[in-house]
Amino acid sequence: MSDNVSVINAPLEADSPFELRVGLSKNVPESDVRIALATGDMGFLHSFTTGSTVDGPGVRVVAWTAGCMWRCQYCHNPDTWTMTNGIPVTVARATEQLRKYRQGLKIMSGGLTISGGEPLMQHRFVVKLFEAAKAMGVHTALDTNGYYGDRLTDEELELIDLVLLDMKGWDPDRHRSLTGMDVARTLEFALRLAARKRKIWLRYVLVPGLTDDAGEIAKIATFAASLGTVERVDVLPFHQLGRYKWKQLGMNYTLETTEPPSHEMVEHIVGIFRAAGLTAH
Ligand code: SF4
DSSP: HHHHHHHOOOOOOOOOTTTTOOOTTSOHHHHHHHHHHOSSSEEEEEEEEESSSSSSSEHHHHEEOOOSSOOOOOOOGGGGSSSSGSEEEHHHHHHHHHHHHHHHHTTTTTOOOOOOGGGGGGGGHHHHHHHHHHHTTTTTEEEEOSEEEEEEEHHHTTSSSSEEEEESSSSSHHHHHHSSSSHHHHHHHHHHHHTOOOOOOEEEETTTTTSSHHHHHHHHHHHHHSSSOEEEEEEEEEETTHHHHHHTTTTTOTTTTOOOOOOOHHHHHHHHHOOOOOOOO
């Protein structure tokens, strides 16, 4: 790869993924991006954050990857859609970052979560970072929409202690309207994870007027319960922390006036998952 990749040294750590980050790799040649994706020796990260208690068990370091092929109407990190908005980071640099927290993560029963964006856009980098984490004895979690799950071999799945599977909907047309993509591949990945006895935490973003259809959610709950490896379901209330990003990026945001769900609505939806026999929060 050309030298300008290695000299980019933007701060990796962020206070939260809600920091707007754009164009950090815009000078990286297209050929270098292709080589990075093919080898996994380098990835594109929005940031590292520390101290998360909501992205897997214990206290987590989260690597937020750049790049996503979905276009969810409620996405709170649209700056992560474009891979070259991220910081080019070698596996070695990312591993060193993780090493700093290794002892603390063990003490706090936490680990490394790779989220995004969609991490499996850069699946080779993700695999290499998880290999490094496992070599340090660090628990690993992957937060994914599952669309590119077939990029991971069965052996690579074994590197992942927990999959945080983001389910956005059930009805194919509704799902396509919400995300721009088909739901089928997410469901196939869920079935494959279950067949291989991989642990899943299912995540569902609840947006009033958009993803609050009880019948639709009941179908997701029934499917999730049938998998047998879903340890818990997290109903994530929609929020507006990412609204300013849409504005600053000059993108059309359709949820400008949408309010977060009420406590009662969240409890109602949690109840649907519980009624299917799942542990839900
Ligand atoms: S899958 Fe995640 S990162 Fe991608 S558009 Fe949807 S919410 Fe945003």
